[in-house]
Amino acid sequence: EPEVTQTPSHQxxxxxxxxILRCVPISNHLYFYWYRQILGQKVEFLVxxxxxxxxxxxEIFDDQFSVERPDGSNxxxxxxxxxxxxxxxxxxxxxxxxxxxxxxxxxxxxx
Amino acid sequence: QKEVEQNSGPLSVPEGAIASLNCTxxxxxxxxxxxxRQYSGKSPELIMSIYSNGDKEDGRFTAQLNKASQYVSLxxxxxxxxxxxxxxxxxxxxxxxxxxxxxxxxxxKVEL
Numbered sequence: 001e002p003e004v005t006q007t008p009s010h011q012x013x014x015x016x017x018x019x020i021l022r023c024v025p026i027s028n029h030l031y032f033y034w035y036r037q038i039l040g041q042k043v044e045f046l047v048x049x050x051x052x053x054x055x056x057x058x059e060i061f062d063d064q065f066s067v068e069r070p071d072g073s074n075x076x077x078x079x080x081x082x083x084x085x086x087x088x089x090x091x092x093x094x095x096x097x098x099x100x101x102x103x104x105x106x107x108x109x110x111x
Numbered sequence: 112q113k114e115v116e117q118n119s120g121p122l123s124v125p126e127g128a129i130a131s132l133n134c135t136x137x138x139x140x141x142x143x144x145x146x147x148r149q150y151s152g153k154s155p156e157l158i159m160s161i162y163s164n165g166d167k168e169d170g171r172f173t174a175q176l177n178k179a180s181q182y183v184s185l186x187x188x189x190x191x192x193x194x195x196x197x198x199x200x201x202x203x204x205x206x207x208x209x210x211x212x213x214x215x216x217x218x219x220k221v222e223l
Contacts, residue, residue: 031209042215043155043199048208056208091154098143098162098203100211102154 002026004103006092012109013082021077021106023092031095032075034067035102036060036088043091049075082110112137115214117200123220130187132217134200137181141202141212144176144183149197149216159185190221 005024013019025032034046047067048055054067066078075094079086087110093100116135124130132146143162147155161167161174161183173186183202187194197216203209 033210035211043201043211043213045208045210045212048210050208054208056210058210089154095209098205098209099145099157099160100209101157102147105154 004092004094004101006103006106008106009104010107010109012111015084015110016081019079019082019108021090021092021108023075023077023103024073025075025092025094026101027073029094029096031097031100032069033093033095033100034077035091035093037091038088046077082108084110086110113214114138114212115200115202117214117217119215120218121220122217123222124190126190126192126221126223128190130190130194130219130221132185132187132198132200132219134183134214135181136183136200136202136212138202138204138212139181140204142205143203144174145201145203145211146172146174146185147199147201149199151197155199187219192221192223195219195221
């Protein structure tokens, strides 16, 4: 059964550094998403992406964040200058229409 | 008022019993509703979707939706220890970005 994959599984970075989190959505899905979950808190929506552009973004998704689909398979989330409060699990999800399927996540630790 | 409200639990049920998980939501624009299961340290796993009022059954799971009451529930029949997890309710407002708004989840413990 096709799955969403994410790399790396764990990323440690220093405050102020740039990170890129990578996702390979399920092939033939058209909608792509990033969510995050701070330890012990609920899953929060960051951004949705369709037809090579952002459909919707949350207040969390400020100018430090960007998304890109550089080729036909990858979907990336870039954080330009990481802060301590960016430490969280970041989940990529993809959808053919309504139902969203999540990847295993990348644990980002900012020190 | 929180966008999505769930009892955080833990909800403890004996093995073989029915577990009943409830969720209320505030956005009347929500059209689609999803239940996810999340094991500790893992990602959300989609287990049920429901789009219209009434019941929808899939194996041991039954989702119930009442849009007038802004209420959605999940019943798990014949609960197993492997069902022990946090269950997340996620309404989706169709259109625009189709974002999911998650509740904090209900922790279910199925005891032997």
